[in-house]
Amino acid sequence: MLTAKTKTGKTICLGYDYKRETLLYFRNNEEFICPVCGESVSLKLGNQRIFHFSHKKGGVCREVYENESVYHMEGKRQLYQWLIRQRIPSSLEYYDSEIKQRPDIMFKHNGMKYALEYQCSALSEESFLKRTQAYLQHGYIPLWIMGSKNIKTKRKNLLTLSSFDYLFLRESRHHQFFIPSYCPENSHFVILGSIQPYSTKNAFAQICSFPINLAGLDEILHPKLINQLNFSQWNQEAERYNLNWSFHPSPEQKRFLYEIYNYGLNLFLLPPEIGFPVPQSLHILTPPAIWQTYLYIDNFINLKAGDSIRLNDVERNFNKRIKKKEILIRNHLQLIEQNPFVAVKEYLFQLEKLGILKQKGGTIFQLVKKIEIPKSNREREEQRRIFFQINQKLLSKV
């Protein structure tokens, strides 16, 4: 830990760059106690680790707060100094005795109280959600920043994101979703934006890195991200993914394959209009190819050109699939107003741009053109080629 109190109640915060001599003087003349449990702590001034306090006796505190890596301690120290430089009132390792939680940094900004958690090690999803919930209930805005070393890049712009990683997701005031991370080793923020999952675990994303000195708090809370996607690359990976799982489908995937087979569909003969990225599909755990196929079966398959589709029906069908766990939703508690149906609406508007649907009034769409289901691989390839040629511009803006 980096913060302790003296017997006279003074706070000593090692977030500041104290000289070793000054700390040696403190150590010889003061006794330090832990602000959380009130037990004695000693000031460690070794050469290997960064200066820190350590409980003299074991106990809960030691288990909870002293397992921090150098990476973590150094990261929160740098983030704290960064806030202080911006004259943002901040406390390092602030202990809120009411909720018995100690965010790495508490700070106040634009009349709001923030709990910054710099998370470098694995934490159970349950603890993450419990801590987030307690912050929200007590008027804090939780701000989880991931340790950049935990970002798992497969290739340029292609990441593996676990369901734990998705818990870090935030929404900016520009309505963009992103994951903030920080690396103390090169003092850079790394922002993952424009996240486009094509499978449960893998996604394309824009990875934007910049030095901490060039960033203000606002750039981390509301980064301006460029939404762009190499659609053909995305599509290629999505197809490879479908091929892979079809060899060893899980029980849910088997159920999906069986159902679409009963409708005369085949995973490898899906039209290009089914299974493409929309900005908010990251709220849906089920891959786009699957949830959009369900959407097609539930709402479009029997329609003729000119028929109407009611948005309420689409939503009811979507919710039924969720209830039956055929479509799974991601749980991001930091985004309180998260609504996965937004992704479905985005998809319908995308179909409108593709000339398949036309909106008639607020909640009714009309089918303009039936989605053509290819009957052979050759037909499918030809359909795709034409589709990408015509819609290249539109799809690059997803």
Ligand SMILES: [Zn+2]
């Ligand atoms: Zn303690």
